[in-house]
Amino acid sequence: MKGRDAALDGIRALAALGVWVLHVGGHTGLMYRDGMYAWMMSRLGIAVPIFFLLSGLLLYRPWARAVLEDAPAPRPARYLWRRILRVMPAYWLVTVPVLLAWSSLDWTGWVKWLLLLQNYTEQEQAPDGLYQMWTMPVEMAFYLVLPVLAWLLHRWARGGDRPVRLLVGIAVLPVVSLTSVVVSHALQQYQLALWLPHHLVFFAAGMAMAVLSVWGKGGKAVDAMAPQLLVLALLLYAVLSTELAGPRELTLPSLSQSLWRLVLESSVAVLVVAPFALAPRRDSLRHRVLGNPVAAYMGRVSFSFFLWHAPVITLFYKLTGSPLFTGDFVQIVTVTFVVTALLSAASYHLVEESALRLSGRGSGAAPPPPAPSPQPAAPAPAP
Template identity: 35%
Template sequence: MTSVVSARPAGAPRMPTLDALRGVGATAVVAGHVTFATGAVGMPYWGYWFSRLEVFVSVFFVLSGFVLFRPYAHARATGTPAPTLGRHFWRRSLRIIPAYWLVVVACFLFLAPGQVPWQTWVQHFTFTQFYSQGGLMPGIGQAWSLTVEVVFYLFLPFFAILALGKRWRPARTVAICLLLVPVTVAWALALGYGQLNIFVHPLWFPSHAGSFGVGMALATAHVALNTGTAPRRWALLDDLASAPWACIGFTVGLFALTATPIAGPQGGIGIATGSEYAVRLLLYMTMASCLLVPVAFGRGTSLHGFLSSMPMRWLGTVSFGLFLWHPLAMHIIEVVSGVPQFGRDPLTMFAMTMVLALLLAAMSWYGVERPIVNWGRNVGRSRRAARPAGGDPQPRQRRERHQLWRRRRVAEDHALGEPVSQQEHGWWQQPQQASGAVEAAPVVSWQPLRQHAHHEGEQYATERHGTADRPAEPDQGQPAQEQWYQPTGEAAPSTAGRFVGRASVPPRQYGDHHDQHQQPGPEQERVAEGALRREAEHHGSTGTGW
């Protein structure tokens, strides 16, 4: 049997350090775009490094795979409900569409007023501008990664069903998630051999599916470690997280490797071959994983303390706006200063871009993004609160309600002396007397007996004498739950007994004899109703009923 590590305290549903890491990535993307705009990528040696800052786009993809797949994995591991399709798409739409549309409108009105055809507006509003050549517009070119993210949002719920299956098996889920890596490698090789358009298809989802797969695999491992269901060897992730600066040092070494010709033309000038592009993407996935592990799996390290600081948390909060607004900020600086971007000092340009982009990002977050996200959250809560208690119940609730209704019907039937068939209700009952022998029916009562699939270990028992005497104790060698109440004495006339939920009410007694023809009286009806009411309360208190 595979050994597993013990469960550790689960982290908070939201990890602020992941947002801070996203803020670091957005800052690196700004630096990369500034070095391209100013021509700094042409510098010897350092320009090679600047051209590889695009690795942080892969960090975004790995983060998205980790953050968005984790609720599905946690739901499967703990048996709790997974996010619904409606909630998933609603929250994702509110998070990215308002801010993105605002940037699109600002770019088109500021950079090309009255010159953008309506087809271009539609393409940008629907995230389809990069599915044909020539869709790159000034100030909004960085949105190609959002088109990839949107495809992942559509892909995720259905992939989660496939990867997680019906039972929680984390090793299987990790293996399925990592199958997206060879998909990316095959796509990169197809680009190199001329099977795909090198100006369009590198911006499509298959080029980066492996990054999302790595993030989802790490999310599965994170949930498995938190729930104590991970194989023992997966504890290596915790060991790596406890040495964050070693992980960062290894990432820097890989980053230096990407600046060599092994990952394609240096300085971002030229077209990489298929193998070079595949190697670059694999290195980007590995680097993103090395950055994510100490942030997501570590606890109480110096890196966590740095990322949990107030400035870093705020940077993570406005990171999406920083990513969206910085190209427009660069154009605004160029227009206002009258100095072209190319040839400017990269450090000065970077500082001015960060200040203006953070200002625009803060205005977008506090004025647009956060109010809309809060409104969407309140709408969801209001809908759940306004849902009537007697509305359309869940399938399990409907089944429980129907079972309780059937029990009530059986109780009423027996109270009136009407027989209940085994085929109709699926409950075991002693056979009826043959017609013509003696017009008598067994006194049927409800007693707990051996386990039965339909009704939680409760069975009909038959007492053929008019008494409600309990049977003798079972033999010591046979379990009590395997014993039956054996019929004793002579059969009593029909209509003598009745079923009353989880209680057994004997016929009314007069002295030492039974009134075998007495119909149910008020006392018996009161006891029967009380038993049914207690049963209903039991179902409601345990959460399995209405």
């Protein structure tokens, strides 16, 4: 589809499927069993950094182009309007019926969930079927602050070598994330893991890739080393799938585990996305594999897939009466995939595409927002 990168859509599709497998594995208890396979399943929350990185890459790139190529910068009001239309209609389509069916919130609770404020109040257990939604306030917070960050970076870059100064300015953001981790542990305010500063490192990695892609630097080297980078990503994912990066159970990680997890997740996300974002050779094997029509389409509907998969899993357990941490993994994977995929396709074509047309953009011009996973680096994730 014109205006899209099929391989990046393929990455988004794989990450979305990883989120779904993570939650089926959590509900069936499979990811809490012994063995490396279970540990690696429990780290499929790597989808969070990947999707946040993609947001930083795709959304900051027009501003990077404005600095480096003197192109027109996005108008903040129009940009924010498009972001709201891109996210909120589909989010409300799922959240409203789920809250009606499975929650007993008062009006303040409804306001909190409908306006994406659930991360900023006293933390309570999420309503059934909405445990994945903690990442939505993080994503929306980035949308809101990006025009300010872009303006500050633009002013900073005017003082010299623009690409280098942009990268130096962006390098401040990971320091904010590291500081957030340390502060959350020092003050025992673990809900800070649900706020944007904790995750800025992932968005910053995408913003840096946006600068490099516009600048045109590093593409040949990344292309030549693409297989090695992807193998290294797999090896680091294996390291991530150990206690070095924290427990699998509902216990809090230590400070060192949280820091290791932040570093490892950032590294894996960069190594996975860089060969496609910085060396976009559509004739390469990696692009043909991830950019195939099925994967690309799955990437386009991934936001709806993210929204619907948790309610579908929850509904399966309620209808069958199965206790949590039980159930046949293969059966639940099969049933929930088919139902979620059908709902996602309908939601995408009937709601998301209509919202995109209302915003003045065709469906091919606007990348889907991330389909994040409910697995923050700290506190420990809920199944």
